[in-house]
Amino acid sequence: MRVLGVDPGLTRCGVGVVEGLAGRPLTMLGVGVVRTPADAELGHRLVAIERGIEEWLDAHRPEFVAVERVFSQHNVRTVMGTAQASAVAMLCASRRGIPVALHTPSEVKAAVTGSGRADKAQVGAMVTRLLRLDAPPKPADAADALALAICHIWRAPALNRLQQAHAQHSVRKVTR
Amino acid sequence: MRVLGVDPGLTRCGVGVVEGLAGRPLTMLGVGVVRTPADAELGHRLVAIERGIEEWLDAHRPEFVAVERVFSQHNVRTVMGTAQASAVAMLCASRRGIPVALHTPSEVKAAVTGSGRADKAQVGAMVTRLLRLDAPPKPADAADALALAICHIWRAPALNRLQQAHAQHSVRKVTR
Numbered sequence: 001m002r003v004l005g006v007d008p009g010l011t012r013c014g015v016g017v018v019e020g021l022a023g024r025p026l027t028m029l030g031v032g033v034v035r036t037p038a039d040a041e042l043g044h045r046l047v048a049i050e051r052g053i054e055e056w057l058d059a060h061r062p063e064f065v066a067v068e069r070v071f072s073q074h075n076v077r078t079v080m081g082t083a084q085a086s087a088v089a090m091l092c093a094s095r096r097g098i099p100v101a102l103h104t105p106s107e108v109k110a111a112v113t114g115s116g117r118a119d120k121a122q123v124g125a126m127v128t129r130l131l132r133l134d135a136p137p138k139p140a141d142a143a144d145a146l147a148l149a150i151c152h153i154w155r156a157p158a159l160n161r162l163q164q165a166h167a168q169h170s171v172r173k174v175t176r
Numbered sequence: 177m178r179v180l181g182v183d184p185g186l187t188r189c190g191v192g193v194v195e196g197l198a199g200r201p202l203t204m205l206g207v208g209v210v211r212t213p214a215d216a217e218l219g220h221r222l223v224a225i226e227r228g229i230e231e232w233l234d235a236h237r238p239e240f241v242a243v244e245r246v247f248s249q250h251n252v253r254t255v256m257g258t259a260q261a262s263a264v265a266m267l268c269a270s271r272r273g274i275p276v277a278l279h280t281p282s283e284v285k286a287a288v289t290g291s292g293r294a295d296k297a298q299v300g301a302m303v304t305r306l307l308r309l310d311a312p313p314k315p316a317d318a319a320d321a322l323a324l325a326i327c328h329i330w331r332a333p334a335l336n337r338l339q340q341a342h343a344q345h346s347v348r349k350v351t352r
Contacts, residue, residue: 083259084262093219
């Protein structure tokens with residue numbers, strides 16, 4: 001299972017590709033950041049993010065794209081930009097027919113550290129250990145993108161079972 | 177001056193094309209709504225909006241795209257969807273090199289009704305009058321998209337003067 005994790009943002013959009021299966025060792029295939037200049041026009045920044053994401057999709061051909069689910073509880077201005085960058089990432093994946101999964105920050109933290117309230121350093125440390133890296137990926141957005149991909153690989157079996165249960169339930173209702 | 181106005185939304189994205197110049201009669205070239213099913217996956221909805229916007233750009237070849245500037249003061253869930261739909265509209269325009277302008281809801285209302293606090297009915301009535309239509313365009317999102325386009329046509333001369341003043345000021349600073 002090959003997953004591209006995307007930690008969306010206009011200034012720094014973290015991207016990381018992880019391959020593996022739940023219960024097996026994981027492999028990092030790539031990590032980086034798509035950056036856009038803060039003083040550029042919004043439309044041009046979105047075009048630059050699209051180009052960056054497309055390059056990562058071309059280079060790694062992931063089977064899934066995991067994007068951080070955006071909430072509006074933080075700084076309003078930042079959240080708008082995050083929502084817009086995440087829209088571009090989802091658009092690029094869906095246009096190619098790649099399934100998109102959204103995971104909340106606390107789901108990601110809980111998946112990789114055991115605690116939904118872990119800090120950046122703890123997430124970075126666990127990503128480094130789980131992927132057997134020499135040092136935590138920098139900046140934090142890159143580490144977060146890898147954590148998203150790991151989270152998806154580990155949560156996917158449970159999510160699939162849930163979807164199958166829902167599907168069977170629906171079939172039962174229809175055929176009853 | 178031909179402007180495509182976009183009132184962004186995931187369920188209903190209003191689109192309207194107006195041609196004209198400040199101080200001259202305006203002409204509506206088209207109006208409509210790009211809809212996506214509320215039960216579809218977010219990524220697929222964004223792809224459908226992209227396809228819809230592309231069709232409008234192909235059909236009308238606007239010189240400017242005016243998009244409503246999204247704020248976060250309202251319902252959080254709606255605002256996220258609005259931000260994501262607006263990102264797709266801006267992306268489509270910027271990818272073609274079409275300049276994108278953002279106008280706030282109160283700027284749009286003030287432009288077409290004289291009051292930044294006008295209600296939907298008042299905006300619809302003025303759009304109908306200014307474009308010499310037989311009835312207000314339905315739904316409100318379609319009328320709002322036309323109002324955005326009209327707002328841009330009327331504000332553009334002032335915005336351009338501002339930009340030129342800024343540019344001259346910068347040149348003066350550099351050559352001083």
